Amino acid sequence: MQRPLPQGIEYLIEQFDAFAGSRNSGRRIPVVLLRREGTASGASGASGEATAAAATGDATGTTDTADTTGTTGAGPRSVIVGYRDRLCEQDLDRTTDLVPHALIEDGDFAPRAPEPDEDPADVTEPHVALLDSIVDQLENSMPLDAGELRLPRFHTCRAVVDISVGAGSAAGKRRRLRDELYHQLLVRRPLLGTLARLAGATGGSFLVNIWLSLFQLLVVGLPRRIYGLWLSRRRSLRWVGSRRPKGPNFLRMALAFTRSGTSRDNHALVQRMLLMALLNDLRRAARPSRLWVYRARRQWPFVLLLPAVGEEGTPVRQLLDTYADILRTEPPAPLMVLGALAGDPPSYAKAVVADPRSVTGVADKVHALYARSSASAVYLVPLSASDDDGPADRWLDTNPKVSVRANGRGDYVRAVGAPVLVLALLAGVTLFIRDEPGRPPSCHAVESGEIVGVTDGRECHLGVAGRDDELLALEKLAAKQNEAAVNSARPYRSVVFFAPLTAEPGDSTPVSIQSLRGALAAQAQVNGREGDIVQIRLLIANSGKYFAYGSKGSPGDPDVARQIIDRKDRDKIAAVIGITQSRPASFAAVEALSAANIPVIGNSVTGSRMVDAKSSSSYFQVSPTNERIAEIMAEFSTHSEQIGALTTKADGGRTAVVVYDPDDEFFSADLGAKFTEKYKGGQTVTVPYYENRNGQIASDVARNICAEIRATDGFIVYAGRSGEMPELFDALQGSADCRKEDGRQVAVLSESTAAKYLQDPADMLKKHAVLKPYYLMLNDSNGKETPGSPYSEFTSHFRDVFTDGEVPEGNAAGAYDALRVTSEVINSVYANYKTVENTDARFQPTDVYARLSNPGIQDFSGASGLLSLDSRHKYPPNKAVYILEPHVDKSVTTLMACGLLPDRPPGRNNPGTWGTAGKTHRCP
Numbered sequence: 001m002q003r004p005l006p007q008g009i010e011y012l013i014e015q016f017d018a019f020a021g022s023r024n025s026g027r028r029i030p031v032v033l034l035r036r037e038g039t040a041s042g043a044s045g046a047s048g049e050a051t052a053a054a055a056t057g058d059a060t061g062t063t064d065t066a067d068t069t070g071t072t073g074a075g076p077r078s079v080i081v082g083y084r085d086r087l088c089e090q091d092l093d094r095t096t097d098l099v100p101h102a103l104i105e106d107g108d109f110a111p112r113a114p115e116p117d118e119d120p121a122d123v124t125e126p127h128v129a130l131l132d133s134i135v136d137q138l139e140n141s142m143p144l145d146a147g148e149l150r151l152p153r154f155h156t157c158r159a160v161v162d163i164s165v166g167a168g169s170a171a172g173k174r175r176r177l178r179d180e181l182y183h184q185l186l187v188r189r190p191l192l193g194t195l196a197r198l199a200g201a202t203g204g205s206f207l208v209n210i211w212l213s214l215f216q217l218l219v220v221g222l223p224r225r226i227y228g229l230w231l232s233r234r235r236s237l238r239w240v241g242s243r244r245p246k247g248p249n250f251l252r253m254a255l256a257f258t259r260s261g262t263s264r265d266n267h268a269l270v271q272r273m274l275l276m277a278l279l280n281d282l283r284r285a286a287r288p289s290r291l292w293v294y295r296a297r298r299q300w301p302f303v304l305l306l307p308a309v310g311e312e313g314t315p316v317r318q319l320l321d322t323y324a325d326i327l328r329t330e331p332p333a334p335l336m337v338l339g340a341l342a343g344d345p346p347s348y349a350k351a352v353v354a355d356p357r358s359v360t361g362v363a364d365k366v367h368a369l370y371a372r373s374s375a376s377a378v379y380l381v382p383l384s385a386s387d388d389d390g391p392a393d394r395w396l397d398t399n400p401k402v403s404v405r406a407n408g409r410g411d412y413v414r415a416v417g418a419p420v421l422v423l424a425l426l427a428g429v430t431l432f433i434r435d436e437p438g439r440p441p442s443c444h445a446v447e448s449g450e451i452v453g454v455t456d457g458r459e460c461h462l463g464v465a466g467r468d469d470e471l472l473a474l475e476k477l478a479a480k481q482n483e484a485a486v487n488s489a490r491p492y493r494s495v496v497f498f499a500p501l502t503a504e505p506g507d508s509t510p511v512s513i514q515s516l517r518g519a520l521a522a523q524a525q526v527n528g529r530e531g532d533i534v535q536i537r538l539l540i541a542n543s544g545k546y547f548a549y550g551s552k553g554s555p556g557d558p559d560v561a562r563q564i565i566d567r568k569d570r571d572k573i574a575a576v577i578g579i580t581q582s583r584p585a586s587f588a589a590v591e592a593l594s595a596a597n598i599p600v601i602g603n604s605v606t607g608s609r610m611v612d613a614k615s616s617s618s619y620f621q622v623s624p625t626n627e628r629i630a631e632i633m634a635e636f637s638t639h640s641e642q643i644g645a646l647t648t649k650a651d652g653g654r655t656a657v658v659v660y661d662p663d664d665e666f667f668s669a670d671l672g673a674k675f676t677e678k679y680k681g682g683q684t685v686t687v688p689y690y691e692n693r694n695g696q697i698a699s700d701v702a703r704n705i706c707a708e709i710r711a712t713d714g715f716i717v718y719a720g721r722s723g724e725m726p727e728l729f730d731a732l733q734g735s736a737d738c739r740k741e742d743g744r745q746v747a748v749l750s751e752s753t754a755a756k757y758l759q760d761p762a763d764m765l766k767k768h769a770v771l772k773p774y775y776l777m778l779n780d781s782n783g784k785e786t787p788g789s790p791y792s793e794f795t796s797h798f799r800d801v802f803t804d805g806e807v808p809e810g811n812a813a814g815a816y817d818a819l820r821v822t823s824e825v826i827n828s829v830y831a832n833y834k835t836v837e838n839t840d841a842r843f844q845p846t847d848v849y850a851r852l853s854n855p856g857i858q859d860f861s862g863a864s865g866l867l868s869l870d871s872r873h874k875y876p877p878n879k880a881v882y883i884l885e886p887h888v889d890k891s892v893t894t895l896m897a898c899g900l901l902p903d904r905p906p907g908r909n910n911p912g913t914w915g916t917a918g919k920t921h922r923c924p
Contacts, residue, residue, distance in 0.1 A: 001074050001078050001079060001081075001082030001396070002074040002078045002082075003074065003388075003393065004074065004387040004388050004393075005074050005079075005387070005388040005392040005393065005396075006036065006074065006075075006079075006383040006384045006385075006386070006387065006388065006392075007359070007384040007386040007387060007388050007389070007392070008359045008360065008362065008363070008384050008388075008392070009074075009079065009383065009384075009388065009392050010391060010392040010395035010396065010399075011359065011360045011362070011363035012362055012363045012366060012381070012383075013079075013083070013086070013396070014363065014395075014399075015363050015366045015367045015370065016032075016083065016338065016366075017086065017399075017402045017403065018367075018370075019301065019336060019370045020087065020099050020300060020301065020303055020336060020402050021099070021299075021300060021402050021403050021404045021405070022299050022300065022404075022405065028327060028332040028377070029301060029332065029333075029334070029335060029336050029337070029370070030369050030370075030376065030377060030378065030379050031320065031323070031324065031327075031337040031338075031339065031377060031378040031379065032337070032338050032339070032366065032369070032379055032381050033076075033306075033309060033339045033340070033341045033345070033349060033378060033379065033380050033381065034076035034079055034080065034338070034339070034340050034341065034381050034382075034383055035076055035340070035341040035345070035380060035381070035382060035383065036075045036076055036382070036383045036385065075340070075383070076339075076340030076341060076383060077307045077308055077340045077342070079340065079383070080103075080305050080306065080307045080338055080339060080340045081103070081305070081307050083305060083338060084101060084103050084305055085400075085401075086400065086401050086402050087099045087101045087141075087303060087401075087402055088401070089401050096143070096144055097141040097142065097143050097144075098143055098300075098401060098402050098404045099141075099143065099300045099301075099302075099303055099402055099404065100138045100141045100142050100143065100149065100300070100302050100303070101137065101138070101141050101302070101303040101304070101305060102133065102134040102135075102137035102138050102141070102302075102303070102304050102305065103137070103304075103305040103306075103307065104130055104133055104134060104304075104305075104306065104316060104319075105306075105307055105308055105316065106308065106310055106314045106315050106316050108130075108133065109126040109129050109130045109133070109315045110126065125267065126315050127267045127268075127270065127271045127315065127318065127319075128158075128161060128270065128271070128274065130271075130315050130316070130319055131154075131158075131271065131274045131275065131278065131319075132158070134278070134304065135151060135154060135158075135278065138302055139151070143297075143300075143404070145297065146297045146298055147297075147298075149285055150281070150285065151277075151278065151281040151282075151285070152281065153277040153278075153280050153281045154274065154277040154278045154281050155184070156181060156184070156185075156277070157254070157257075157273055157274055157277040158274060158277075159180070159181055159184040160177070160181070160254045160257050160258060161257055161258075161259075161264075161270060161274075162259070163177060163180045163181070163258050163259065164258060164259040164260060165177050165180075165255065165258050165260070166260075170252075170255070173255055173258075174251045174252070174255065177251055177254060177255060177258065178251060257270060257273065268318070268322065271318070271319065271322050272322050272325075272326070275319070275322055275323060275326060276326060276330065279326065279330065279333040279335065280333075282302050282333055282334055282335055283331065283333055283334060285298070285302075286298055286301070286302075286334035297405070299404070299405045300404060301334040301335060301336040302334060302335050302336065303335075303336045303337075303338070304335060304336070304337045304338070305338055305339070306320065306337065306338070306339030306340065307339070307340050308340060308342040309339045309340065309341050309342055309343065310342045310343045311343040311344060312343075312344075312346075314343075316339075317343070317346070320337075320339070320346065320378070321346065323335075323337065323377075324346070324348055324377045324378050327377040328377060341380065345380050346378060348376070348377065348378055349376070349378040349379065349380050350376040350378065350379050350380065351379070351380045351382075352365045352366070352369075352379050352380060352381045352382065353365075354382070355700075355703060357737075358703060358735070358736060358737065359736065360699075360734060360735075360736065361699075362381060362382060362383075362384075364697070364699035364700075364731070364734070365381075365697065365699070366379075366381060367699070368697040368698070368699065441453075441460065442454045442455060442459060442460055442563060442567075443455060443459075443460035443461060443462055444549075444558040446544060446548075446549060446557070446558065448504050448544065448545065448548075449464065449504060449505065450464075450502040450503070450504070450542070450544045450545065451463065451464065451502065451542065452502075452542045452543060452544040452549040452558050452560055453541070453542065453558060453560060453563060454496070454539055454540070454541045454560065454563045454564060454567065455475065455539070455540055456478065456479060456482050456537065456538075456539055456540075456571075457475040457476060457477070457478035457479030457480075457482060457540065458479040458482075458483075461475055462475065462501060462502065462540065462542040463475065463501075463502065464502075467505060468501075468502055470509070470513055471501055471502065471513060471516075474513070474516050474517065474520060474540075475540060477520055477801070478520060478523075478538050478540055481520065481523050481524060481527065481538065482537045482538060484527065485523075485527050485535035485536060485537045486535075486537060488527070488535050490532070490533065490534070490535050491534050491535065491830065491834075492534060492535035492536065492537050492572070493534055493535075493536065493537070493572050493573075493574040493826055494536075494537045494538075494539050494571045494572050494573045494574065495536055495537070495538055495539070495573070495574060495575050495576070495577060495819060495822055495823075496538075496539045496540075496541050496564050496573060496575075496576045496577070496578075497515070497516055497519045497538060497539070497540055497541065497576075497577055497578045497815070497819075498541040498543065498550075498560070498561075498564065498576050498577070498578045498579060498589070498600075499512035499515060499516070499541075499542075499543065499578040499579060499580040499581070500512055500542070500543050500544060500545055500546065500547055500580070500581060501513060501516065501540070501542040501543075502542055502544060502545065503545045503723065504545060507545070507723060508722075508723050508725075508726050508754055508755065508756060509755045509756060510545075510723065510755065511580065511604065511722050511723075511752075511754075511755045511758075511811050512578065512580045512581075512604075512811075513755065514755055514758070514759075514808075514809060514811040514812045514815075515578060515580050515603060515604060515811045515812060515814065515815035516540065516578075516815065517798070517801075517802060517808070517812050517815075518603075518798070518808065518811065518812030518813060518814065518815035518816035518819075519538060519577065519578070519815040519816065519818070519819045520538065520801060521794075521797050521798040521800075521801045521802070521808070521812070521816055522797075522815070522816040522817075522818075522819035522820050522823075523536050523538045523819060524797065524800070524801050525797045525816075525820070526819065526820060526823045532834075533823075533827060534823070534826050534827050534830050536819065536822075536823055536826075537571075537572075538819075539564075539567075539571065539573070541560050541563070541564060541576075541578075542560070543560050543585075543586070543589065544560075546583065546585060547581060547583050547585035547586045547589065548585060550585050550586055550588065550589035551585065551588040551589040551591075551592045552588075552592070560589070561589040561592040561593055562592065564576065564593065564598070565592070565593065565596040565598065568596065568598060568845065573598065573845060574822070574826050574843075574845055574848050575598065575599045575600070575601060575822045575825075575826070575845060575848050576593055576598055576599070576600045576601070577600070577601045577602070577603065577815065577818040577819055577822055578602065578603065578815060578818070579600065579602035579603070579604075579605050579621075580602070580603060580604040580605060580811070581604075581605065581667070582605050582606060582607025582609070582610050582666040582667040582670075583607075583666050583667070584665075584666060586605075586610075587609065587610060587615075587666065590602075590610075590615075590616055590618075590619050591616055593618070594616035594617065594618035594619060597618070597844070597845055597846045597849065598618065598845045598849075599618045599619075599620070599845060599848050599849040599852055600616075600618060600619045600620070601620045601621065601622065601818045601821060601822055601852075601869075602619065602620070602621035602622070602623065602818070603621065603622050603623055603811070603814030603815045603817065603818040604623055604778075604810075604811050604814050604815075605621050605623055606623055606624060606625055606626050606629055606667070606671070606751070607625070607626060607666040607667045607670055608625050608626050608627060608670050608674075609665075609666050609670070610625075610666070611625060611874045611875055615874070617853075617871075618849050619874065620852060620869050620874050620875070621874065621875045622814055622817045622818050622821065622862065622864060622867055622869070622875075622876060623778055623814055623864075623875065623879070624778070624875060624876065624879035624881060624899075625875060626667070626670050626671045626674050627674060628879060628881065628899075628924070629671065629674075629751055629776060629881065630671060630674035630675040630677070630678050631678055631924035632776060632881045632883070632896070632898060632924055633675055633679075633717065633749060633751065633776060633883075634675055634678040634679040634680065634681070635896075635898075635921065635922075635923075635924050636749065636774075636883045636895070636896050637654065637656055637679060637681055637715070637717065637749060638653075638654075638679065638680060638681030638682075639681070639915070639921045640774075640883075640895065640896075641916070641919065642747070642772075642774065642885065642895065643715050643747045643749070643774070645744075646715065646744050646745060646746070646747040646772055647713055647714055647715050647747065648712075648713035649682070650682065650683070650712050650713065650714070651682070651683055652682065653680075653681045653682020653683065654681050654682040654714055654715060655682050655683045655684070655685060655708075655712035655713075655714030655715075656675075656679055656681070656682060656683070656684045656685070656714060656715060656716075656717050657684075657685050657686075657687060657705055657708045657709060657712075657714055657715065657716050657717065658672050658675060658676060658684050658685065658686045658687070658717045658719055659686075659687050659688075659689050659701075659705060659716060659717065659718050659719060659720055659728070660672030660686060660687075660688065660689065660719040660720060661688065661689060661690050661691050661719075661720055661721070661724075662688050662690075663690060663691070663692070664691055664720075664721070667721070667752075668691075668719050668720050668721060671719040671751060672686065672717075672719040675717060675719060682714070683712075683714075685708050685712070685714070687701065687704050687705050687708065688701075689701045689720050689724065689728060691720070691721050691723075691724055698727045698728050698730070698731040699731045699734065699735065701728060701731065702728060702731035702732045702734070702735045702738070703735055703737055705732065705738075706732065706735045706737035706738035706746075707737060709737075709738060709746055710737055710738075710740075713740075715746065715747035715748070715749065716746060716747065716748040716749070717748075717749050717750075718748055718749070718750035718751070718752075719750075719751060719752075720752070721752055722752040722753055722754045722755065723754070725750065725752075725753065725754040725757070726754050726756070726757075729754075729764070729767075729768050729771065730767075730768075732746070732768070732770065732771060733767065733768045733769070733770050733771065738770050738771075739770055745769070745770060745771060745772035746770060746771050746772065747771075747772050747774065748771050748772065748773045748774070749773075749774045749775070749776070749883075750773065750774075750775045750776070751775070751776045753773075753775040755811075757773075757886075758775075758781075758809040758810075758811075759806060759809075760890070761886030761887070761890060761892065762886075762887075762888050762889065762890045764886070765886060765887070765888050766888065773885075773886060774883055774884065774885050774895065775883070775884055775886075776881060776882070776883055776884075777809065777810040777881075777882045777883075777884050778810040778813065778814055778864045778865070778879070778880070778881060778882070779791060779794075779809075779810045779813035779814070779863055779864040779865070779880070779882065780882050780884075780894055780897060780901075781807055781808060781809040781810055781813065781884070781892065789902070790861045790862060790863055790902040791813070791863050791902060793863075794808065794813060794816055794863030795807070795808060797816075798812065798816070807890075807892075810864065810882075813862075813863040813864045814864050816862075816863050816864075817860075817862035817863055817864050817867060820860075820862065821857055821860060821862070821867065821869065822848075824857060824860065825848055825851050825852050825857065826848060828851050829843050829847045829848055829851050830843065833847075852869065852870070853870060853871040854870060854871055855870065856868070856869050856870025856871065856873070857869045857870070858870075861902050862902060863902065864879075864880060864902070865879055865880030865899060865900050865901060865902050866880070866900035866901070866902055866909060867879075876900070877900075878899050878900050878910065879899050879900070880897070880898070880899035880900055880901050880902065881896075881897075881898055881899050882894055882896060882897050883895045883896035896914045896915075897911065897914060898911065898914055898923035898924060899923070911923055
């Protein structure tokens with residue numbers, strides 16, 4: 001790229017590199033057109049880089065009319081042309097392609113007159129030659145060990161354009177077209193071609209000639225006939241030349257595009273047909289069969305570079321017009337298009353408007369376009385009018401190429417493992433059908449790609465291999481423990497762990513996975529006790545992301561609560577635990593279960609409406625409500641020395657920047673409002689951050705937050721969902737506005753913390769050095785073990801089951817307590833029902849609910865605190881709540897502990913104060 005570069009270009013190229021090295025599957029990739037700020041269109045005359053290109057003899061041999069800003073530095077054209085070098089790797093005199101790519105310019109496709117001895121019909125028109133060039137470059141730039149790029153639809157359609165079928169009946173023309181296309185297929189398929197040549201040989205005897213005739217029929221005539229039927233009836237080829245997906249068959253429509261066809265001179269339609277064929281082929285090429293080693297190695301998109309997108313009617317602009325129109329109506333294709341504007345912008349292009357105060361503003365916007373589904377197909381991205389003063393040069397020198405996934409032997413393992421896994425699943429399904437005749441399926445694949453339903457860990461799987469491996473491992477453990485419970489010769493009852501256990505690709509791991517680990521640890525502890533103990537068989541129920549399939553929704557959608565109810569008698573279900581989220585959908589699921597007289601004990605649920613006067617009488621929870629959590633957070637925010645050291649008092653106090661989702665009434669809005677009401681340590685400022693973005697960009701939210709922090713020197717209270725935290729934290733780290741001049745970090749206090757941050761706090765701290773996080777937890781998950789402490793006993797039992805050495809956190813502790821409380825109640829009911837003659841006493845979920853209501857559970861020493869539940873207490877009064885500080889060495893410091901604590905002797909288990917010696921404060 002020509003120097004000097006536009007200021008901040010390194011951040012933009014970094015975003016291009018990230019996507020070129022690893023695409024987002026299933027999302028439309030928007031076209032990005034660059035233009036240099038300072039001109040209306042980027043094409044007011046030949047100056048700047050264009051002049052430099054002419055003076056230095058640019059390798060392209062063209063004048064850079066795309067860079068016309070009046071600067072002497074690099075413009076959009078230079079960026080695009082130079083970006084081609086980043087898609088390759090230079091090693092001495094050898095060039096290795098890293099990402100398949102093509103670069104096209106108008107000057108390469110000017111119309112030409114036929115040579116004196118050349119048939120005019122053999123001259124390739126510019127609109128076809130342009131696509132020929134793209135295909136040729138893509139095929140020749142396939143990375144090493146990524147296989148050959150096969151484009152059967154394109155080459156079939158391209159062959160049609162050059163075929164002359166002559167005169168005659170329509171059926172005769174179709175047969176001649178089929179024969180010509182089959183001849184082209186023989187060229188592309190060497191094996192078929194070799195067989196055809198063998199069949200065409202002649203023998204020296206009558207018998208040999210008969211045999212060769214039969215052989216020719218088998219290897220030429222029959223395959224050609226089958227190929228013709230495939231062309232006529234193949235649904236994936238019916239779109240040719242038409243937007244009607246159910247149009248006529250291919251051979252009928254393709255006749256219109258042959259040399260004498262009625263649509264042959266319709267250049268726009270011919271180009272659209274060929275481009276659609278190419279995009280269809282690229283979709284398949286990007287996701288080859290799981291049996292191919294290339295599937296794991298093709299993680300990149302195909303890249304198309306347009307150094308000069310000119311005025312309307314120029315070849316490259318016409319191609320872009322066609323591509324943008326296709327993008328509106330057709331499925332996403334793995335084609336990444338980068339261009340430089342050399343004329344007036346297309347009317348369908350949408351300008352990207354970035355914050356001029358931030359050097360990363362444009363790059364952040366582009367990141368959002370690539371990361372999420374975009375509203376438009378083409379975007380105009382401005383380059384800074386200011387020249388780089390050094391950082392971009394240094395970045396490009398130290399990052400000369402796109403970083404792509406390295407090939408390895410494990411790719412072959414995946415390719416071999418896929419069919420083995422399929423065979424194993426088929427065997428499992430066969431066994432299931434044989435063992436459970438007539439039983440309806442209990443796991444359902446839904447539109448998001450998730451699998452929802454109910455399983456005992458054996459009958460079906462709720463996880464997708466390669467995406468939900470942790471869930472699949474937990475299912476396997478549940479199957480093992482359930483089998484032991486059922487075959488223990490002791491009575492058993494089923495308890496259902498019901499929560500959102502999966503998410504869409506690219507989302508963070510649901511915190512409910514940690515809760516499920518806690519429930520499985522509790523199952524092992526309960527079932528391992530000596531004596532006449534009712535064994536727990538743990539069923540796993542996945543409601544899907546946002547509890548979308550938890551109860552009755554759209555017609556035809558799975559209803560997981562209904563599945564649980566239908567299995568109540570058959571599976572001896574005594575209760576449901578988990579839930580883990582406060583949402584209208586989870587509330588509706590609880591209502592459905594309660595209507596069927598199944599008690600529910602939630603954990604990690606804090607929304608006030610889950611336990612208010614309108615909530616179900618059959619619902620209990622071992623977690624506190626947002627009312628108590630807001631009290632604890634407000635108290636800590638007011639008096640914490642740690643937050644005080646990172647803030648400056650303004651207007652008599654510390655300003656709290658409350659980040660919340662106004663639309664999330666059951667949780668985030670509830671917590672944000674209650675914190676604002678109870679916080680007396682200073683002013684509060686609110687910044688909305690929506691779980692369902694609806695166009696909101698995390699980087700914009702981060703800039704708003706950082707602007708408030710810069711203005712007030714306050715701190716952040718994160719009242720949003722845990723699943724949305726990582727994207728916001730990444731944006732805060734990337735925002736220059738959050739870097740204080742004195743080098744101090746920005747304090748962040750959160751209630752719902754991302755699961756991956758709880759599992760690996762060191763990784764969170766290293767990646768977000770600008771932040772200093774503190775988080776609320778419902779148990780003292782610092783990893784320290786104290787003899788006789790219920791928390792230490794929980795940690796020990798947890799590590800007996802999960803030997804990875806991980807410190808169990810509050811969500812796991814809550815589910816551990818929920819199942820143990822349920823077990824206590826089940827055993828109390830069982831003791832009343834069993835007799836000498838009938839040790840497997842029959843009792844119903846209603847009996848469990850009645851016992852839980854009266855006398856209930858009193859002062860149960862749980863891993864998350866002293867718990868009391870009954871008809872008057874749907875959630876534990878004065879619940880233990882902790883504020884923790886993580887460290888880079890993965891240790892955790894407890895800064896605040898208030899409520900009925902489980903690891904203190906009587907009389908000291910309800911501390912009245914918190915803080916350090918000489919600086920104590922009253923516990924709420």
